[in-house]
Amino acid sequence: MGQGNTQNNTFGYDPAQLAAFAQQVLAAAHTTDVRPASRDAVTAEAEALQAELQRPQPDAGRVRIDDDLVLQLTADCAQLRRQ
Numbered sequence: 001m002g003q004g005n006t007q008n009n010t011f012g013y014d015p016a017q018l019a020a021f022a023q024q025v026l027a028a029a030h031t032t033d034v035r036p037a038s039r040d041a042v043t044a045e046a047e048a049l050q051a052e053l054q055r056p057q058p059d060a061g062r063v064r065i066d067d068d069l070v071l072q073l074t075a076d077c078a079q080l081r082r083q
Helices: 015-031 036-054 060-082
Strands: none
Touching: 015 036, 015 060, 036 060
């Protein structure tokens, strides 16, 4: 970025939608045929996302990180299933 430019980063999220997403990931993790290590990783991150969302003041940075990890891990599992 050049001198005098401003960059504004925001991460807006709907806690209810992310909680529903995490719940769907957890349900799928228990019914999908994936490696146990992959299932454990997805489950752990989805549970971490749920836990953060249940806090009185969820940390937006932590929510973003957990959400990104859940998305990446589910994509990795999907890729492994295709192989």
